[in-house]
Amino acid sequence: MKRIIFFLLFILCIVSAQAQHKFRFGLGLNYPIPIEKGGNEYNHVSIYLNASYRLTDRFNIDFGVHSENYTTNHDVWYLDTYSLAVVPGANYLFPLKTKKVLPYVGLGTGISFDSVGNGLFGPTMRVHPVLVPKVGIQFFKHLDVTFRYYITHPDFDRLMVGIGYTF
Numbered sequence: 787m788k789r790i791i792f793f794l795l796f797i798l799c800i801v802s803a804q805a806q807h808k809f810r811f812g813l814g815l816n817y818p819i820p821i822e823k824g825g826n827e828y829n830h831v832s833i834y835l836n837a838s839y840r841l842t843d844r845f846n847i848d849f850g851v852h853s854e855n856y857t858t859n860h861d862v863w864y865l866d867t868y869s870l871a872v873v874p875g876a877n878y879l880f881p882l883k884t885k886k887v888l889p890y891v892g893l894g895t896g897i898s899f900d901s902v903g904n905g906l907f908g909p910t911m912r913v914h915p916v917l918v919p920k921v922g923i924q925f926f927k928h929l930d931v932t933f934r935y936y937i938t939h940p941d942f943d944r945l946m947v948g949i950g951y952t953f
Contacts, residue, residue, distance in 0.1 A: 868902075
């Protein structure tokens with residue numbers, strides 16, 4: 787029992803120490819928000835990884851790898867679509883008087899690997915440039931809630947909500 791308590795205290799100390807650093811990692815879940823008719827037929831939860839470096843109190847840069855699985859509407863055909871986006875970006879932070887809530891807005895640009903039907907790396911996979919405006923809130927320096935809109939080829943535009951934990 788002592789080992790378990792000491793292990794939990796050690797993990798708590800590590801996580802608290804990481805919260806003081808400028809360089810942080812995040813891991814979370816994405817879910818698509820339907821923006822077109824029939825857009826919720828095949829939606830699934832997917833994951834994202836994020837790394838950020840805080841330059842000042844109000845500005846940070848980040849690098850994210852986001853996977854998505856969502857539905858697109860192709861002339862009455864609803865197709866299961868897969869995407870993997872690699873997006874570096876920048877965020878403007880709005881520090882409040884309370885340290886428990888940190889709202890931010892950001893913009894990223896990168897590439898998106900998009901595929902219809904047969905998994906991500908199937909014969910229909912295409913690479914597109916992507917622009918990603920985002921808005922989010924970080925709670926208690928660790929819990930992130932982010933809305934991202936991926937502007938890319940018209941068949942693969944998507945709105946995602948992400949909920950994750952920042953280490």
